[in-house]
Amino acid sequence: MSTVALGLYNVCKSFGGLKASNNINIEVLEHEIYGIIGPNGAGKTTLFNLITGVIAPTSGTIRIYDKDITNLAPDKICGVGIARTFQNIRLFNAVSVLENLMIACQQTIHYSALDGCLRTPRFRREEKAAQEKCMAILEKFNLLQYKDVAAGKLPYGSQRRVEIMRAIMTNPRVVLLDEPAAGMNEEETATLAEMIRMLQKEYNLTIVVIDHHMDLIMEICDRLTVINFGEQLMTGTPEQAQSDQKVIDAYLGVDDE
Amino acid sequence: MTYWLGVLVQTCIYMIAIIGVSILSGFCGLFTLGHAGFMAIGAYTSAIVVNTFDVPIFVGLLAGMLLSTLLGLLIGAPTLRINGDYFIIATMGIGEAIYLLSQYLIPVTGGPYGYMDFHSFRGMEALFYVVPILIVVIVVTYFFIKSKHGRNIVALRENEMAALTVGINVYRYKMISMGYSCALCGLAGGLLAHYMTNVNPAMFTSTKSNDLVIAVVLGGRGSLTGAIIAAMILTPLPELLRFSSAQEWRLIMYGLTIVLVILFRPTGLYGDREFSISGLAKWIKRHSQRLMKRGEN
């Protein structure tokens, strides 16, 4: 049996009267690519916000490997090994692509402010190492020619890729991707699927993907969870989801009797 | 010391303060309307320490920097935890409070007439203090903003949520920016005290606080070069206008300049770029090519 990389146990979150997450139980295994799907407003992004500490759960426990991260601050949770991208891209727009990635190298660069102000050998060594790491991933993503361009000026698809790279640069164990294929056509989505698989292998990651592109989810995910109105409808393989009556009803919309 | 050397010294001193405010308001994106207050703390502290304990001027300057930084962190600790608007109001309040205290705490500050008769710079001595200090401030600040810690500050200005999720302790870096700006403003205040030979409340009004932020906006948010150029333009301006007996027009000129910058160069004179030799070379090359093309036609 393989280890659980990310676990949500009886997680609930209410916004006033609205139950955005109602008793969610998910165990994502190490090195899995895991899907989270559901109609608009189902509570998918809310789950990512709960995991990354952006909002606190009303009740329940969240673990990464053996560590309870339920009430940790977002910057601490990053240190534990969770990275994410955002549904509505959040880059450091005015800053170059390379610097966006350098900023994410918090775990690679440890020198003090004094080292920085005096440009000590330690500063030079760690900056060089971080820069090499960033250049390597830029090359892998074919974005090397954009390294000095302000991130906000890139086309939409490239911005999404920069955000994924930035997540990787934090040395995560688990990466959460919130609608990485949003706004992409079929061809771009196929390339993205390829890239997500490559990343998983290359960096030994566990990946959780939210997306509305069913072909992407069905193709890359080992298992998935379907959510509707904050409720966990089912958890299983993509094939099981496709033949599950409750899931079909949720997507097609069935009148309550 | 001649009149123009005096203008030069003042320009250098204000440049130090403007660079400080640039870190806080330009790089970190936290606006302040009270940093003249921190200059006042530096000025009074340095003057009083030098006078009372009969120590060299640089000891007074260090004491002023230290007290100004501590006070800044004290103000920042509660207000930087919450949303930015409270911080602006807090800086405004502290600036005003320091101004009023300096007026009414007569036994300590000398009140409206000011604190005087303390050991000050003699003749050219001011230049020998101010210029090397300014150079160190510029170099250290440049290295700072080009390091991980400077990048973190820009990151939280650009997108606080994203900064948090890549592991940046946003609160800590806001405090660092606040401390850095207060240290430099305290230092500038101290230098000003020993140059002017008199410290009085009128030197640190809210107008002075506004001038500091205006200089940063004018120079370009997030550009050290911009802050330096803005200081070179704005500090001597009132002195130049003095001769045209147009002192009253100063504020109107300021206002007009700001409106023009916002209209035509919303990112400030230097945007968020820095001056570099290679950048200059590129610029010259681009423009000379354009000129050559024009010549060919």
Ligand SMILES: Nc1ncnc2c1ncn2[C@@H]1O[C@H](COP(=O)(O)OP(=O)(O)OP(=O)(O)O)[C@@H](O)[C@H]1O
């Ligand atoms: N911070 C918040 N405060 C109040 N309500 C919120 C908050 N965040 C989300 N909600 C509500 O919770 C519900 C779930 O939102 P969520 O963003 O998780 O949906 P989603 O599944 O990601 O949808 P989509 O596919 O459109 O991205 C929505 O009704 C939303 O309005």
Ligand SMILES: [Mg+2]
């Ligand atoms: Mg969403």
